[in-house]
Amino acid sequence: MSLWEYANPRKFIATTDVVLPWFWAGTIACLVVGLIWGFFFTPDDFRQGSTVKIIYLHVPSALMAINAWLMMLVASLIWLIRRHHVSALAAKAAAPVGIAMTLIALLTGAIWGAPIWGKPWAWDPRLTSFLWLFLFYIGYIVLWQALDDMDTAADMTSILCLVGSVFALLSRYAFLFWNSGLHQEASLSLDKETNIADVFYYPLLLCIAGFVLLFITLVLVRTRMEIRARRMKALIARERMV
Amino acid sequence: MIAILTRDLRLAIRSGGGFGLSLMFFLIVVVLTPFAVGPEPQILSPIAGGILWLGAMLACLLSLDRIFALDYEDGSLDLLATAPIPMEGIVTVKALAHWLTTGLPLTLAAPAFGLLLDLPFSAFGLLTLSLALGTPALSMIGTFGAALTVGIKRGGLLLSLLVLPLYVPTLIFGAEVVRRGIEGLSIAPALMMLAGITAGSIALIPFAAAAAIRVGLR
């Protein structure tokens, strides 16, 4: 029995029916425990004061914003090569979750930056990359919506995702070239992993796990939704033909 | 292939302007900028190179949606798709025609516009060089965006949305060449990147764009 069998929509729905409750439970457990731990039971940083608590939201969401993109890239490739509908729909399902993560990373970063850098926004390469990512997610989602035919939309968005990934790397390099940036300097005490004390580290790990689980859960739910929407569209179309 | 090129150029000229129009748009952006930000040279001078690059990009952008839209609407694209010419070739030629009617005139005219915006004299050569290297990438990437949105009515704005993030690296390196040139810093890396982006887009994007068109015609 190969992995590809899960590319069958029925099989996919049946399987996720079983595992989804566990994912929900894991997500809620990790997030609640991690965030409460981080917010209430960690000490302040000696330089940044209590703002360091934002890290439990900022870093996990930043990680997931990028990982969502990678997942969409892989799913798009699978669609283009093997043409499994579930794969294309999973890519579609991941985009809104990814954009939410990007938004959290940007907003928490901005809130963090206000006291530390003295202003909410600076044209730092890392921040700019995320703004770029945000724009790209929007273009991707709008392109999905602008095309009526599902297969056409899947093809177009997959091509966009592939080409966009190449340009994402290019842009990242371009931003570094263009502006040396604030992000690194301002966070010296945290940026080197060796400097992250265990008191910060464990709740952070838990939060990262929580965000990963949250992402997976939401993508599964949304993929199921897209599958159903796709089937509904097919049924309605068929109905009309008779 | 040459047939498509000559036809596109002829169409561009017939429908009032062709080469002239993108130039005009460029001129207008350049003229409006002092109205918007104020006419003082100490404000204009440092941003001149950037504004010129921005204007070139926008002039490019404004003309993108017509690369395929007209051919799609009147059915020519269907017919071209069944003609004995690879779609990759069609896409490349279309991008070339677009560059000839926008990028090339902009590049040639840029020094004159630099004058209007108080661009430091030392930067004129660099501006032309960077535009010459960079605008082919703009046309090529734009053609890809136009191919993605072929068949979407009112796709103009969506097209800009898709294409602009892809324009970012070209814009950064292009403007950087001019800025670093003015400040006397080394410009070789930025120039190399610009050339690399252009070469890469010309080599790879035709395949992506051709695939997109085939999908869009269904």
Added chain:
Amino acid sequence: MIAILTRDLRLAIRSGGGFGLSLMFFLIVVVLTPFAVGPEPQILSPIAGGILWLGAMLACLLSLDRIFALDYEDGSLDLLATAPIPMEGIVTVKALAHWLTTGLPLTLAAPAFGLLLDLPFSAFGLLTLSLALGTPALSMIGTFGAALTVGIKRGGLLLSLLVLPLYVPTLIFGAEVVRRGIEGLSIAPALMMLAGITAGSIALIPFAAAAAIRVGLR
């Protein structure tokens, strides 16, 4: 009349985005500016107001060519012209629909974009006020331009060319309000002029635009 308004809004939304897209374009111009001119706040801050006005204008401009073009191509405009509604009314409603999908969202979102460009805090209110007063004129004048180019294929660039000079006064007074506000000068005259331009275009342009369309349909 309301039928036309709701239809246009619905069409704008159906074809992916509607309100969102012009906003996106605005955002992108704002985002690209630092890439072009450099990220230093001391460069950005003084030009922020002007760039925001320029961006609003260009976002407006990009969506103009679709005001009548689509209706012309599919024959709706012929049919509307024979319908029991005065052409002046049609033109006004089209301009209104355009403003609702571009000018209004831009006005509401401008402060957020001001943040990105280091606009001085004191100027946020004035920016919104000047955009609220000025963007209706942009839509109205743009509709006139669109009416003039109805029936011209690939009219997009030509349209920009015709309209941009007409946009200059609005742009000057709009940007002037913000700049004077920052410098603490009196803003009343510029505001008055802006309001005057808007009132004047709303009162007079429908007639000119309607005449242009009737000619264009021949």
Added chain:
Amino acid sequence: MQMVLRVSNLTCMRGGIPILANVSFDLHPGQILMLRGPNGIGKTTLLRTLAGLQPLHAGDIQGAEDQIAYAGHSDGLKSTLTVQENLLFWARIYGTSGIQAGLDAFDLMDLQDRKAHDLSAGQKRRLGLARLLVTHRPIWMLDEPTVSLDTNSVAQFATAVRAHCASGGSAIMATHIDLGLEAETVDLTPFKALAPIDDAFDEAFL
């Protein structure tokens, strides 16, 4: 209810030159008029002039004001709107209510919620014709109305025209096909404008 449409000595222009000259006819309520003539004789030009979409060069049209529903080569459909939305829009423009008659006459009930984009050529045309019923205008001006219609739909169309005329309306049609309607025929070939006729001020330009 409807006045007589009276066309006298009409000269129509296209591209700056007269195409048809001295066309005269009357259209009475209940009457159907078929315009015939080879390709390029000027049928479309004449209909557009009557509908007020083109200025007339000479002659006189009486009784056309706000009486005409025009249907040209293109159907004026918005491809992203559904059949129902398209029709409702025109109903609201003409200040009429009820699109049911239009849907029924051209068998569009089943397609109501389909986007115009997803219709076949013939289905689109049927939708374009259904618009006529929605306008409640007495004079229909139709430019090749049965293009891409199958025989069944052509019959539906003929029925609709007959019903329209029976209730006091009238219709002018340009077509190359025999529709089996009891109609008067005007062949436009003799009206072809030959040379600049009038000795007007701008004769040098004609």
Added chain:
Amino acid sequence: MQMVLRVSNLTCMRGGIPILANVSFDLHPGQILMLRGPNGIGKTTLLRTLAGLQPLHAGDIQGAEDQIAYAGHSDGLKSTLTVQENLLFWARIYGTSGIQAGLDAFDLMDLQDRKAHDLSAGQKRRLGLARLLVTHRPIWMLDEPTVSLDTNSVAQFATAVRAHCASGGSAIMATHIDLGLEAETVDLTPFKALAPIDDAFDEAFL
């Protein structure tokens, strides 16, 4: 010179659902095939699939590669180019020379220097058909070719098709009108796709 075009068990899709199923036929050199069927049955879809503009869902098409000249609902004319320029463009695309045959067959000599924009509907269509002759492709696929043509032009068209077939070409046509051509007819009505047939990988969607 031309191979047989062999279509076997073809299923065509539009908008993601199968429209026609199990269509099979052969087209031999010299043969004319008329596709018939009511509006919306799928004639356009079938022709586009054969021309390679749409992917096929199931079945097999042999001998179509680089053999087909397709003429759809729209003519692919550039309205700012003249008749001659339009034709020359297609001649160069297909690497053939001489547009004279096309101009002659559809009586376009007099219109040669007219812009496509300034043609009447029927003249435009004639220009669209003349393009077929310019391609020198053996299989013509025509979607309602005689729309807006007058009787004279229809006869010209029939002559052109006969000549094409006499010299070893073949043609498939979708039309609602009887053109007086000696042709085989395929009625598509029985091939209408009805129910989900296949139990394929992505069954849930069908």
Added chain:
Amino acid sequence: MMPDLGRYATEVISAYVVSIVIILAIVALTLWQARKTKARLEEVEKRSVRRG
């Protein structure tokens, strides 16, 4: 109960509030859309079974 957040209280709390609001929003949106789609699909399926 409440930890002492010092002079950055507004920042930290607003960061948590904003993030939690966005998380809840995307979760709610997802669940709502999923439920709506499921209900509509069931309705369509019932209809098509009835019609055969």
